[in-house]
Amino acid sequence: MKASAIVPAGGSGSRLGLKTKKPFVALGGKPILYYAIRALEREGSIDEIIVAAEKSQVGRAKNLVRRFGFRKVKSVVAGGSTRTASVKNCLDAVTGDPDVIVIHDAARPLVSGRMIRESIRLASKYGACVAAVPESDTVKLGDPAGFIRKTVDRRNLFRAQTPQAFRTSLLRRAYKSYGAGRKVTDDASLLEGAGVRVRILPGSYRNVKITTKEDLKMAEALL
Ligand code: CTP
Numbered sequence: 001m002k003a004s005a006i007v008p009a010g011g012s013g014s015r016l017g018l019k020t021k022k023p024f025v026a027l028g029g030k031p032i033l034y035y036a037i038r039a040l041e042r043e044g045s046i047d048e049i050i051v052a053a054e055k056s057q058v059g060r061a062k063n064l065v066r067r068f069g070f071r072k073v074k075s076v077v078a079g080g081s082t083r084t085a086s087v088k089n090c091l092d093a094v095t096g097d098p099d100v101i102v103i104h105d106a107a108r109p110l111v112s113g114r115m116i117r118e119s120i121r122l123a124s125k126y127g128a129c130v131a132a133v134p135e136s137d138t139v140k141l142g143d144p145a146g147f148i149r150k151t152v153d154r155r156n157l158f159r160a161q162t163p164q165a166f167r168t169s170l171l172r173r174a175y176k177s178y179g180a181g182r183k184v185t186d187d188a189s190l191l192e193g194a195g196v197r198v199r200i201l202p203g204s205y206r207n208v209k210i211t212t213k214e215d216l217k218m219a220e221a222l223l
């Protein structure tokens, strides 16, 4: 089983609202981006990692790779204006004909090795998988006037995370036919749109996505 990894780190972190671009904001004394790369680098079945960084941050990301001695990072490419565009650019830089491609956001530094391995296993078995946790809040559907329309049954609701992993052929096909212009916030949506059945991989509530300053504090505490 050969796998390649893609790390979308091409966002600026506008909701975090700091001067430093989110992937380079310090967490436990190291840039947020460091953790995702480290977790992927440790996996024996992953032999290359492609990182997307914002155009102006490509040099900075390359320095990070050098500074921490990450040997599997084969290229740092310029991201696009959306996450999907950034992943697309990474996909174009994947070499080595992997069976599976695992995609993991730089914004989720607390991913475990178990979850990465499990994503690769499930992708090779089912074709596509996404880490997700059951929704634990009561979920309401609102209306534009600011009132509740109804309460949604949460029993089958999940919050999608990364890693998300796919058979290379399926991912390439989905990006070819659906990639351009469609507004989605993760990769599994593209495959769902193409009619692929996506397997749910039990994620973790620890695997937080750093979006706001509160998330940053939470991640510090969980580190
Ligand atoms: N991402 C990317 N290219 C973009 C936008 C986002 O590679 N054009 C990456 C981010 O770097 C992040 C992941 O996709 O690792 C998830 O995005 P998000 O958490 O929304 O990060 P940002 O877009 O940077 O934050 P914000 O939406 O608050 O600006």
Ligand code: MG
Residues within 6 Å of the ligand: 011
């Ligand atoms: Mg964003």
